[in-house]
Amino acid sequence: AQSVTQLDSQVPVFEEAPVELRCNYSSSVSVYLFWYVQYPNQGLQLLLKYLSGSTLVKGINGFEAEFNKSQTSFHLRKPSVHISDTAEYFCAVQGGKLIFGQGTELSVKP
Amino acid sequence: DTGVSQNPRHKITKRGQNVTFRCDPISEHNRLYWYRQTLGQGPEFLTYFQNEAQLEKSRLLSDRFSAERPKGSFSTLEIQRTEQGDSAMYLCASSSRQNNYGYTFGSGTRLTVV
Numbered sequence: 388a389q390s391v392t393q394l395d396s397q398v399p400v401f402e403e404a405p406v407e408l409r410c411n412y413s414s415s416v417s418v419y420l421f422w423y424v425q426y427p428n429q430g431l432q433l434l435l436k437y438l439s440g441s442t443l444v445k446g447i448n449g450f451e452a453e454f455n456k457s458q459t460s461f462h463l464r465k466p467s468v469h470i471s472d473t474a475e476y477f478c479a480v481q482g483g484k485l486i487f488g489q490g491t492e493l494s495v496k497p
Numbered sequence: 498d499t500g501v502s503q504n505p506r507h508k509i510t511k512r513g514q515n516v517t518f519r520c521d522p523i524s525e526h527n528r529l530y531w532y533r534q535t536l537g538q539g540p541e542f543l544t545y546f547q548n549e550a551q552l553e554k555s556r557l558l559s560d561r562f563s564a565e566r567p568k569g570s571f572s573t574l575e576i577q578r579t580e581q582g583d584s585a586m587y588l589c590a591s592s593s594r595q596n597n598y599g600y601t602f603g604s605g606t607r608l609t610v611v
Contacts (some may be wrong), residue, residue, distance in 0.1 A: 391539075423602075429604055430501075430503075430588060430602040430603050430604040430605050430606070431540070431588065431590075431600075431602040432602075433599065433600075433601075434598065477539050477540070479539075480578075481598070484530065484542050484545060484553065485530070485542070485590075485600055486542065487539035487540050487541075488539050489535070489537075489539045490538070490539050491539055
């Protein structure tokens with residue numbers, strides 16, 4: 388069985404500062420890994436995904452994530468955040484169906 | 498490609514009533530998924546279809562819940578005898594082999610049971 392743990396429920400950060408949202412996963416088989424963003428009262432939008440190959444994955448809106456197999460982590464990073472990045476972020480693992488973490492609320496302050 | 502469409506966007510119902518939600522997936526996607534999301538939580542898997550066949554159901558899907566996907570196109574999720582605990586956002590997603598089964602989500606249906 389797969390599971391996902393997002394280590395921070397809330398991350399407050401000032402505009403233009405760097406940010407890292409942490410995600411650890413558990414799986415006994417090879418998996419695909421994803422980050423999704425959810426704006427208020429909206430569905431989920433795919434930010435980026437790791438299927439295979441390069442462990443550094445670049446996504447939309449300037450986000451990137453690094454797959455670390457030895458640490459079973461898939462942390463999301465952005466070097467400089469904007470107010471518009473304020474949203475809920477979900478890490479997910481897919482070994483069959485998609486399993487989500489509990490989410491991290493990113494709050495960007497001016 | 499108009500994306501995944503869910504209707505209605507919002508539904509308020511009285512406890513004990515039945516409700517039905519509809520999901521129209523991307524037309525060439527053969528897999529369709531239903532998730533439930535409560536406030537402050539990540540989406541939880543409910544069930545999925547490959548074409549018209551319902552291949553997996555979560556234990557979260559009590560006998561008051563039923564999902565169908567006639568002819569492998571749109572899907573409906575019905576909740577009978579709604580309870581306050583059913584209040585949540587119900588998300589639908591679709592995928593296909595052509596995009597490595599990457600999920601495309603709809604905007605969801607928010608259910609409030611009063």
